[in-house]
Amino acid sequence: MPKLHYTLPLLAALALGTPAFAQDDTTTTDDAAAAEATETEATGTDAGATDGTATAGADTGLDMGQTVEEDPTYVKETYGDWELKCFRSEAEEDPCQMFQLLREDAGNPIAEFSIFRLPEGAQAAAGATIVVPLGTMLSEELKISVDGGKAKSYSYRFCSLVGCYAQIGLTAEDVEAFKRGLGATLQIVPAQAPDQTVNIKASLSGFTAAFENTSVLDN
Helix, strand or coil: CCCCCHHHHHHHHHHHHHHHHHHCCCHHHHHHHHHHHHHHHHHCHHHHHHHHHHHHHHHHHHCCCCCCCCCCEEEEEECCCEEEEEEECCCCCCEEEEEEEEECCCCCCEEEEEEECCCCCHHHHHHHHEECCCCCCCCEEEEEEEECCCCECCCCCCCCCEEEEEEEEEEEHHHHHHHCCEEEEEEECCCCCCCCEEEEEEECHHHHHHHHCCCCCCC
Protein backbone atom coordinates (compact mmCIF):
# COMPACT_ATOMS: atom_id res chain seq x y z
CA MET A 1 0.00 0.00 0.00
CA PRO A 2 1.62 3.39 -0.99
CA LYS A 3 2.60 5.57 1.96
CA LEU A 4 0.40 8.53 1.08
CA HIS A 5 1.03 10.27 4.42
CA TYR A 6 4.57 11.09 3.18
CA THR A 7 3.48 12.74 -0.07
CA LEU A 8 0.50 14.69 1.26
CA PRO A 9 2.53 17.11 3.47
CA LEU A 10 4.97 17.71 0.61
CA LEU A 11 2.21 18.52 -1.88
CA ALA A 12 0.57 20.81 0.65
CA ALA A 13 3.84 22.66 1.20
CA LEU A 14 4.34 23.12 -2.53
CA ALA A 15 0.79 24.42 -2.93
CA LEU A 16 1.25 26.96 -0.13
CA GLY A 17 4.71 27.98 -1.26
CA THR A 18 3.99 28.85 -4.90
CA PRO A 19 2.01 32.09 -4.23
CA ALA A 20 4.70 33.30 -1.84
CA PHE A 21 7.33 32.90 -4.55
CA ALA A 22 5.23 35.05 -6.91
CA GLN A 23 4.71 37.87 -4.36
CA ASP A 24 8.26 38.16 -2.99
CA ASP A 25 11.17 38.43 -5.40
CA THR A 26 13.56 40.22 -3.03
CA THR A 27 14.68 37.14 -1.06
CA THR A 28 17.46 35.05 -2.54
CA THR A 29 16.19 31.91 -0.84
CA ASP A 30 12.71 32.42 -2.25
CA ASP A 31 14.16 33.05 -5.72
CA ALA A 32 16.12 29.81 -5.58
CA ALA A 33 13.08 27.89 -4.40
CA ALA A 34 10.96 29.44 -7.14
CA ALA A 35 13.53 28.44 -9.74
CA GLU A 36 13.57 24.92 -8.40
CA ALA A 37 9.77 24.78 -8.50
CA THR A 38 9.82 26.04 -12.11
CA GLU A 39 12.38 23.41 -13.08
CA THR A 40 10.35 20.74 -11.35
CA GLU A 41 7.22 21.76 -13.23
CA ALA A 42 9.09 21.75 -16.54
CA THR A 43 10.59 18.30 -16.03
CA GLY A 44 7.42 16.85 -14.51
CA THR A 45 9.28 15.41 -11.48
CA ASP A 46 9.70 16.30 -7.82
CA ALA A 47 11.06 14.75 -4.66
CA GLY A 48 7.67 13.36 -3.74
CA ALA A 49 7.02 11.83 -7.14
CA THR A 50 9.61 9.06 -7.06
CA ASP A 51 6.68 6.68 -6.64
CA GLY A 52 4.20 7.62 -9.35
CA THR A 53 1.54 5.37 -7.88
CA ALA A 54 1.72 7.01 -4.47
CA THR A 55 1.60 10.53 -5.92
CA ALA A 56 -1.36 9.65 -8.13
CA GLY A 57 -3.16 8.24 -5.11
CA ALA A 58 -2.43 11.40 -3.12
CA ASP A 59 -3.64 13.65 -5.95
CA THR A 60 -6.89 11.75 -6.57
CA GLY A 61 -7.68 10.24 -3.19
CA LEU A 62 -8.26 6.89 -4.91
CA ASP A 63 -7.83 3.54 -3.17
CA MET A 64 -4.67 2.08 -4.72
CA GLY A 65 -5.54 -1.46 -3.62
CA GLN A 66 -3.47 -4.17 -1.98
CA THR A 67 -2.41 -7.72 -2.77
CA VAL A 68 -5.06 -10.36 -2.05
CA GLU A 69 -3.72 -13.27 0.00
CA GLU A 70 -4.12 -16.70 -1.56
CA ASP A 71 -6.52 -19.14 0.13
CA PRO A 72 -4.27 -21.45 2.20
CA THR A 73 -6.54 -24.48 1.62
CA TYR A 74 -7.30 -26.40 -1.55
CA VAL A 75 -8.99 -29.66 -2.55
CA LYS A 76 -6.40 -32.12 -3.83
CA GLU A 77 -8.62 -35.11 -4.61
CA THR A 78 -12.22 -36.27 -4.24
CA TYR A 79 -13.06 -39.80 -3.12
CA GLY A 80 -16.77 -40.54 -3.31
CA ASP A 81 -18.44 -38.01 -1.01
CA TRP A 82 -15.20 -37.07 0.77
CA GLU A 83 -12.73 -34.38 -0.24
CA LEU A 84 -9.03 -34.46 0.52
CA LYS A 85 -8.55 -30.90 1.72
CA CYS A 86 -4.93 -29.77 1.97
CA PHE A 87 -3.14 -26.80 3.52
CA ARG A 88 -0.39 -24.97 1.64
CA SER A 89 2.85 -25.11 3.59
CA GLU A 90 6.62 -24.96 3.16
CA ALA A 91 6.94 -28.69 3.87
CA GLU A 92 7.85 -31.17 1.14
CA GLU A 93 4.27 -32.44 1.22
CA ASP A 94 1.25 -30.38 2.24
CA PRO A 95 -0.76 -31.81 5.17
CA CYS A 96 -4.21 -33.06 4.14
CA GLN A 97 -7.34 -34.14 5.97
CA MET A 98 -10.54 -35.72 4.69
CA PHE A 99 -13.57 -33.47 4.73
CA GLN A 100 -17.30 -33.63 4.07
CA LEU A 101 -19.81 -30.81 4.18
CA LEU A 102 -23.01 -32.25 5.63
CA ARG A 103 -26.39 -31.01 4.42
CA GLU A 104 -29.97 -31.23 5.63
CA ASP A 105 -32.73 -32.78 3.53
CA ALA A 106 -33.39 -29.45 1.78
CA GLY A 107 -29.74 -29.30 0.68
CA ASN A 108 -28.60 -26.50 3.00
CA PRO A 109 -25.21 -26.94 4.73
CA ILE A 110 -25.68 -27.82 8.39
CA ALA A 111 -22.41 -29.37 9.65
CA GLU A 112 -18.77 -30.14 8.79
CA PHE A 113 -16.90 -33.40 9.34
CA SER A 114 -13.07 -33.50 9.13
CA ILE A 115 -10.83 -36.49 9.90
CA PHE A 116 -7.04 -36.90 10.16
CA ARG A 117 -4.95 -39.94 11.00
CA LEU A 118 -2.83 -40.32 14.14
CA PRO A 119 0.46 -42.23 14.52
CA GLU A 120 0.33 -45.98 15.08
CA GLY A 121 0.35 -46.98 18.72
CA ALA A 122 -1.72 -44.00 19.85
CA GLN A 123 -4.89 -44.58 21.85
CA ALA A 124 -6.90 -43.16 18.94
CA ALA A 125 -6.29 -44.23 15.35
CA ALA A 126 -7.72 -40.96 14.04
CA GLY A 127 -8.97 -37.61 15.22
CA ALA A 128 -12.01 -35.76 13.95
CA THR A 129 -13.41 -32.26 14.17
CA ILE A 130 -17.16 -31.86 13.80
CA VAL A 131 -18.82 -28.47 13.57
CA VAL A 132 -22.57 -28.21 14.27
CA PRO A 133 -24.88 -25.14 14.26
CA LEU A 134 -25.00 -22.54 17.01
CA GLY A 135 -28.03 -23.09 19.18
CA THR A 136 -27.16 -26.74 19.79
CA MET A 137 -27.74 -27.86 23.38
CA LEU A 138 -24.24 -28.57 24.61
CA SER A 139 -25.28 -30.61 27.64
CA GLU A 140 -26.82 -33.14 25.25
CA GLU A 141 -23.67 -34.51 23.69
CA LEU A 142 -23.06 -35.27 20.04
CA LYS A 143 -23.99 -38.87 19.19
CA ILE A 144 -22.60 -40.79 16.19
CA SER A 145 -23.73 -44.16 14.86
CA VAL A 146 -22.95 -46.17 11.73
CA ASP A 147 -25.67 -47.90 9.71
CA GLY A 148 -28.14 -47.67 12.60
CA GLY A 149 -25.80 -49.41 15.05
CA LYS A 150 -25.09 -48.50 18.64
CA ALA A 151 -24.19 -44.82 19.00
CA LYS A 152 -21.21 -43.29 20.80
CA SER A 153 -21.50 -39.97 22.64
CA TYR A 154 -18.95 -37.14 22.48
CA SER A 155 -18.78 -33.84 24.35
CA TYR A 156 -18.48 -30.43 22.67
CA ARG A 157 -15.24 -28.54 23.14
CA PHE A 158 -16.19 -24.91 22.38
CA CYS A 159 -18.36 -22.63 20.24
CA SER A 160 -17.40 -19.73 17.98
CA LEU A 161 -19.21 -17.49 15.50
CA VAL A 162 -19.00 -20.38 13.02
CA GLY A 163 -20.65 -23.02 15.20
CA CYS A 164 -20.00 -25.47 18.04
CA TYR A 165 -17.04 -27.83 17.81
CA ALA A 166 -16.57 -31.43 18.95
CA GLN A 167 -12.98 -32.66 18.75
CA ILE A 168 -13.10 -36.43 19.08
CA GLY A 169 -10.91 -39.50 18.90
CA LEU A 170 -11.76 -42.53 16.76
CA THR A 171 -10.46 -45.96 17.75
CA ALA A 172 -9.26 -48.50 15.21
CA GLU A 173 -12.62 -50.25 15.65
CA ASP A 174 -14.45 -46.98 14.92
CA VAL A 175 -12.44 -46.47 11.74
CA GLU A 176 -13.12 -50.02 10.59
CA ALA A 177 -16.84 -49.48 11.16
CA PHE A 178 -16.71 -46.34 9.01
CA LYS A 179 -14.86 -48.25 6.28
CA ARG A 180 -17.45 -51.03 6.22
CA GLY A 181 -20.48 -48.80 6.60
CA LEU A 182 -22.71 -47.06 4.11
CA GLY A 183 -23.64 -44.04 6.20
CA ALA A 184 -23.15 -42.41 9.58
CA THR A 185 -25.72 -40.46 11.57
CA LEU A 186 -24.80 -37.48 13.72
CA GLN A 187 -27.49 -36.65 16.26
CA ILE A 188 -27.78 -33.26 17.95
CA VAL A 189 -30.41 -31.62 20.17
CA PRO A 190 -31.55 -28.03 19.47
CA ALA A 191 -31.51 -25.77 22.53
CA GLN A 192 -34.88 -24.24 21.62
CA ALA A 193 -36.50 -27.68 21.37
CA PRO A 194 -34.74 -29.90 23.94
CA ASP A 195 -37.36 -32.61 23.56
CA GLN A 196 -36.44 -33.10 19.90
CA THR A 197 -33.42 -34.45 18.03
CA VAL A 198 -31.91 -33.60 14.66
CA ASN A 199 -30.27 -36.38 12.65
CA ILE A 200 -27.53 -35.31 10.24
CA LYS A 201 -26.49 -37.84 7.62
CA ALA A 202 -22.87 -38.38 6.58
CA SER A 203 -22.12 -40.53 3.55
CA LEU A 204 -19.34 -43.09 3.90
CA SER A 205 -18.88 -43.47 0.15
CA GLY A 206 -15.16 -43.14 -0.58
CA PHE A 207 -14.23 -43.21 3.12
CA THR A 208 -11.54 -45.90 2.84
CA ALA A 209 -9.67 -44.28 -0.06
CA ALA A 210 -9.87 -40.83 1.52
CA PHE A 211 -8.63 -42.14 4.87
CA GLU A 212 -5.66 -43.91 3.32
CA ASN A 213 -4.55 -40.64 1.67
CA THR A 214 -5.09 -38.48 4.74
CA SER A 215 -1.97 -37.14 6.45
CA VAL A 216 -0.76 -38.46 9.80
CA LEU A 217 -0.82 -35.72 12.41
CA ASP A 218 2.28 -36.13 14.57
CA ASN A 219 1.35 -33.64 17.28
